[in-house]
Amino acid sequence: SLDWGYTDDNGPSTWAEKYPLAAGARQSPVDIDTSKATSDNSLVDREIDWSYPSNCSYRIVNTGYGWRVDTYGDDTALSGGPLSEVYKLEQFHCHWGATNDEGSEHTVDGKSYAAELHLVHWNSEKYSSFKEAASQPDGLAVLGVFMEIGNADNAELEKIISLIPKIIHKGQDSQASFDLDFGSLLPESKHYWTYLGSLTTPPCNECVIWTVFKEPITISERQLEVFRSLKSVGEEDAIEPEEGKLVKNYRPPLPLGNRVLRECGP
Numbered sequence: 001s002l003d004w005g006y007t008d009d010n011g012p013s014t015w016a017e018k019y020p021l022a023a024g025a026r027q028s029p030v031d032i033d034t035s036k037a038t039s040d041n042s043l044v045d046r047e048i049d050w051s052y053p054s055n056c057s058y059r060i061v062n063t064g065y066g067w068r069v070d071t072y073g074d075d076t077a078l079s080g081g082p083l084s085e086v087y088k089l090e091q092f093h094c095h096w097g098a099t100n101d102e103g104s105e106h107t108v109d110g111k112s113y114a115a116e117l118h119l120v121h122w123n124s125e126k127y128s129s130f131k132e133a134a135s136q137p138d139g140l141a142v143l144g145v146f147m148e149i150g151n152a153d154n155a156e157l158e159k160i161i162s163l164i165p166k167i168i169h170k171g172q173d174s175q176a177s178f179d180l181d182f183g184s185l186l187p188e189s190k191h192y193w194t195y196l197g198s199l200t201t202p203p204c205n206e207c208v209i210w211t212v213f214k215e216p217i218t219i220s221e222r223q224l225e226v227f228r229s230l231k232s233v234g235e236e237d238a239i240e241p242e243e244g245k246l247v248k249n250y251r252p253p254l255p256l257g258n259r260v261l262r263e264c265g266p
């Protein structure tokens with residue numbers, strides 16, 4: 001079985017037993033209390049800027065905690081906004097809930113969205129590897145994008161979702177080269193909140209500069225159901241068909257404490 005996860009016996013409230021960082025003062029996610037957000041002029045003239053390849057080969061893997069697309073981020077770049085260096089895209093993944101009224105990790109004035117997309121970047125200008133960066137306070141930059149239920153399928157996400165039936169069990173992966181337009185995985189508005197936080201899963205390293213976009217993108221109910229069909233156990237684990245389904249994989253918010261929450265955008 002997994003040494004951590006999202007069930008009652010290995011979920012977020014138990015993580016600090018094996019992963020002491022989970023009890024730190026710079027943990028993620030947080031509830032974004034919009035009344036606490038300060039609009040910071042130092043962010044205004046540094047628009048957050050990204051460049052992603054339109055066609056690239058990707059690997060999607062079932063980590064046991066969800067799906068993850070590894071991007072081999074050679075010609076990717078994220079800069080500006082709260083970032084002082086250029087970061088490279090390492091992977092992206094998603095968090096969701098068992099029902100549509102929960103699932104995001106960050107919340108806005110207590111409101112949860114149905115899911116949340118994370119694009120994970122590392123400071124390749126300052127550090128020589130992703131692993132090294134993940135142990136530094138400014139090592140990773142994660143973009144968080146809220147996802148709400150809409151009538152239409154999300155066409156870009158559909159390219160990923162169509163591969164999920166091949167990775168139903170933990171450890172399975174699928175190589176695909178598809179042209180993914182990352183731009184359409186991000187909202188039109190660049191309005192965002194930013195704060196210093198952590199990985200939202202064990203080992204909960206406090207190494208992330210978080211940027212959470214205010215405007216959600218949409219995903220259809222059917223697409224979200226495909227996420228929930230993933231299993232947290234391997235093919236060899238003989239269990240009942242309905243058992244081991246990853247119906248939720250989000251960590252509830254932790255206290256912001258005395259951290260500054262900055263807001264930027266129109």
Ligand SMILES: CN[C@H]1CN(c2cccc(OC)c2)S(=O)(=O)c2sc(S(N)(=O)=O)cc21
Pocket residue numbers: 065091118120134142198199200201202203205
């Ligand atoms: C399992 N999930 C994490 C895996 N990674 C990780 C990072 C550093 C050390 C490490 O030791 C194993 C693993 S990761 O950087 O790919 C990320 S990013 C992320 S989130 N939800 O905050 O965006 C969770 C994880």
Ligand SMILES: [Zn+2]
Pocket residue numbers: 093094095118200
């Ligand atoms: Zn995540």
